Amino acid sequence: MMLGTFVGVLALTLVVAIGQGTRDSVMGNIERMFAGNSILLSAGGGGMMGGPRADGPTTTLVLGDLEVILSSVPGVTVYDPMVMAGEREVVFQGNSSTVRILGHSENHEAVWGRGVSRGSFFGGAEVRSSARVAVVGETLVREVFEGADPIGSQLRIGTVPFEVIGVLDSMGIDPHGWDRDKEVIIPVTTMMRRVMNVDYIQSAKILIAEGDDLDAAVSAIELLLRERHALARDEPDDFSMITPVQVREMVGSMNRIFTLFLPLLAGASLLIGGLVVANLMLMGVNERRSEIGLRKAVGAARKDIWFQFLLESTVVTVTGGVMALLVGAGLLAIVAQGMEIPSIMPWPAATLGLLAAVIVGLLAGVFPARRAAELHPVTSLRG
Amino acid sequence: MIELERVNKTYRKDSEEVRALADVSLEVSAGEFVAVVGPSGSGKSTLMNVVGLLDRPDSGTYRLDGGGTDELTEDELARIRNEKIGFVFQTFHLLPKTTALENVELPLIYSSRSDISGHGARALQRVGLENRANHHPSELSGGQQQRVAIARALVNEPELILADEPTGNLDSRAGLEILAIFQELNRQGKTVVLVTHDADVASMANRVVEIVDGRISFDRKVESPKDAAKELALLPENGGQK
Numbered sequence: 271m272m273l274g275t276f277v278g279v280l281a282l283t284l285v286v287a288i289g290q291g292t293r294d295s296v297m298g299n300i301e302r303m304f305a306g307n308s309i310l311l312s313a314g315g316g317g318m319m320g321g322p323r324a325d326g327p328t329t330t331l332v333l334g335d336l337e338v339i340l341s342s343v344p345g346v347t348v349y350d351p352m353v354m355a356g357e358r359e360v361v362f363q364g365n366s367s368t369v370r371i372l373g374h375s376e377n378h379e380a381v382w383g384r385g386v387s388r389g390s391f392f393g394g395a396e397v398r399s400s401a402r403v404a405v406v407g408e409t410l411v412r413e414v415f416e417g418a419d420p421i422g423s424q425l426r427i428g429t430v431p432f433e434v435i436g437v438l439d440s441m442g443i444d445p446h447g448w449d450r451d452k453e454v455i456i457p458v459t460t461m462m463r464r465v466m467n468v469d470y471i472q473s474a475k476i477l478i479a480e481g482d483d484l485d486a487a488v489s490a491i492e493l494l495l496r497e498r499h500a501l502a503r504d505e506p507d508d509f510s511m512i513t514p515v516q517v518r519e520m521v522g523s524m525n526r527i528f529t530l531f532l533p534l535l536a537g538a539s540l541l542i543g544g545l546v547v548a549n550l551m552l553m554g555v556n557e558r559r560s561e562i563g564l565r566k567a568v569g570a571a572r573k574d575i576w577f578q579f580l581l582e583s584t585v586v587t588v589t590g591g592v593m594a595l596l597v598g599a600g601l602l603a604i605v606a607q608g609m610e611i612p613s614i615m616p617w618p619a620a621t622l623g624l625l626a627a628v629i630v631g632l633l634a635g636v637f638p639a640r641r642a643a644e645l646h647p648v649t650s651l652r653g
Numbered sequence: 654m655i656e657l658e659r660v661n662k663t664y665r666k667d668s669e670e671v672r673a674l675a676d677v678s679l680e681v682s683a684g685e686f687v688a689v690v691g692p693s694g695s696g697k698s699t700l701m702n703v704v705g706l707l708d709r710p711d712s713g714t715y716r717l718d719g720g721g722t723d724e725l726t727e728d729e730l731a732r733i734r735n736e737k738i739g740f741v742f743q744t745f746h747l748l749p750k751t752t753a754l755e756n757v758e759l760p761l762i763y764s765s766r767s768d769i770s771g772h773g774a775r776a777l778q779r780v781g782l783e784n785r786a787n788h789h790p791s792e793l794s795g796g797q798q799q800r801v802a803i804a805r806a807l808v809n810e811p812e813l814i815l816a817d818e819p820t821g822n823l824d825s826r827a828g829l830e831i832l833a834i835f836q837e838l839n840r841q842g843k844t845v846v847l848v849t850h851d852a853d854v855a856s857m858a859n860r861v862v863e864i865v866d867g868r869i870s871f872d873r874k875v876e877s878p879k880d881a882a883k884e885l886a887l888l889p890e891n892g893g894q895k
Contacts, residue, residue: 564746567707568805569735569763571728647707 277543280594280601283620287602307345307478308381309488310512313470329470330499330508333458336474338498343490345482350374350381351474353461360454361426365414369407370453371427373461381475389421389436392457400459404432407451408440425454430464432456484513537626544587544630551583551638559645566647575643583635584628591627595620654813654844655681655704660713662699673699674710675867681846681860683812686839686878688858689848696867697848698817704846705738705815706730718812735763739806743818745798747790747805753777754786757804764809776804780834796827803834814838816847820854826888832857832881857881 313331336349353373360369376394379385392403404425411420420434441450462468478487488511495509555562562575570578598620662674673696681687691697702708703715706722715722718737722730734740747756758773777783780800790798799819806814816835820828836857839845847858855861856879863871 560746561748564742564748565759565763566731567705567734567740568760569731569809571731571763573728574731574763648702 276590276594276597280598281540283595283598283623284601284605287598307480307482307484308514309476309478309484309491310473311476311491312473312510312512313508315507315510327470327472328508329468331471331473331495332469333471335495335498336471336476339476339491339494343487343494345478345487347477347479348377348380349474349476350377351458351471353458353466353468353471355461355466358428358465360410360414362414362420362423365416367410367414367452369410370448371461371465372453372455373458373465374455375458378455381477384439384441386436387439388419389434391436391455397457397459400463401457402430402432402460402464403435403456405436405438405455406434407438407449407453409449409452410454411437427454427456428465484515488513540623540626540630543590544634547583547587547631548634548637551579551635552641555579555638555642555645558642562642562645563647566645572643575645576639579639579642580632580635583638584631587627587631587634588624591624595624654683654685654718655679655846656714656716657703658714658716660703660710660715662696662703662708662710664699672867674703677713677864677867677869679862679869679872681844683844684839684842685860686836686845686858687847687860687862688855689846689862689864690850690852690855691864691870693850695864697864699867700864701815701817701846701848705740706734731763732765735760736809737811737813739803739809739811739814741799741802741806741814741816741819743821745790745795745802745822747798747801749790752787752789753782753793753801753804756790756801757808759805760809766809772808773804776808777801779807780804794827795823796830799823799827799831800834803831807838812844814843814845816845818849819847820849820851826885828854829881829885829888833885836878836881853879 311331314328333351336351340346340349351374355371355373357368358371359366360371374382376392376397379391385391386405387408389405391405392401395401396403404427406414406420406425411417414420414425415423420437423434425432425434438451438453438455444450456465458471462471476487476491478484491511492507496507499508501508565575565578657677657679660674660677661672664671664673677696677700679700689697689700699708703710704717706717709723717733720733722733725733747753748759754773754777757776758769761769761772774783774786777786780803782797782800782804785793785797785801790801793801799822803814803819814835819835820831823831832854835845835847839859845858847854849855856875859875859878861871861873861875862869
């Protein structure tokens, strides 16, 4: 009988906790990527960045666009372009590995919040001169440099030799599953001229001053780029922009699923548990007829019988609920570790679950209690 | 103590109407020991239920210890049962998962009295079972279980003891022990009304009332009631202890 509430409260607690943990983890990453007032500008139309294009990469977004955006769109404070070469082979003294190479500007840390833990990042001069310098992630330090200090060493990227000048701040695995420490960042100009031999960029992150109108900036940038790319009025944008506001709205709907639907599901199982309790108690009333009759004979008033049965049903459900919380806390710790999400006991939800257990217990006991209290002592004592 | 006046009670049984009590009038004074006899289905159990305030008559009046009962609510009746009446049943009706002492103390739960400590132990003493206080009913013989039931009936010091075939499930030795206790309680001033179909049991009372087909057919004082304690002493030593 206790099992029903136990399962219900356990499900509620775990589901809410895992849901919140996952959401917090995802939100945390998103907050980092889209902190503050910023715009992610990507080459190619069609909304989301990084989608495959049927007719090859869009080549119309250039560094010059960004320079003009900085000088003419009000509110823009700084930008950082990005050109990414997928898996490329890097070699150091016989050790090789296949890693992602990213081309960024000297504003990388200001815009993305990731700097170096050792050595230094490259500056404007290196970007202007397309210098062959590189900043590597911790995984490379471990795998390619075998733990030795890589600063000053020569790392060959493809066929081009680079000097390592810094080690990137560690970031671990991101929600996509990529190892962010298995990256090499080089100046975007060097990437374009020496590694990939292109004259266009793929994306850029643009920061807008705090308090400035983000939508106005987005509109201004759109107008500017359409003009610079000579797009006719009926031609779609050959670029796309996304702001944190849009991302949050997307996540928000995901969030709604977590916060509404799943607890609803758990609540349903709680209810079913309550129905089981009610049913079993009702059966019990039948079997305990002579006990009830006896209690009435020795002086139990109706309210005494009511109290007895309501207490019994509530104790059952609450005990089930408390056990569920204890087991749930234990399970949560194990699951959260496996899923690498924060393990925070959702006390509001858990308390709500316990409260629900009490209410379900009371409700489940009402019908049996009434049955028992109305039992005529004569009929229940005979025999 | 008991004043029944023209009491009627009818039951529906499988769409048939059964007249359990027809115009029954009966008076029992305090301190009497009455045996109610009659064939099965005669209405004696119904009479006990009405006297014990477990059932209400369809018509007629019932005054218990000078007070009218017809206008009382269910809860008020429960209160009176708790304070004035002690029940003893043929099948003992002890709670199986509780100790003897806890069984005896059951009526105290529903009592509104405040000084109730020790009453349970004292009641067990009166029936000679104080050293069995922590036993469960399954660990007690039939006679011992019935004695626990009597202790329970006594715990609130009621004036009236109602017993429905109290020796029906007991062997002759245990039965006599129980009857000896009833006689002792009666000597101490308690009113005892006992239903039985056994003439030997009825001979222990000082008044016999017979009910046949819902009516009192016979109501007579017993000249010299048998003494249960003496009968007990006369039993052979190995006379069946259950």
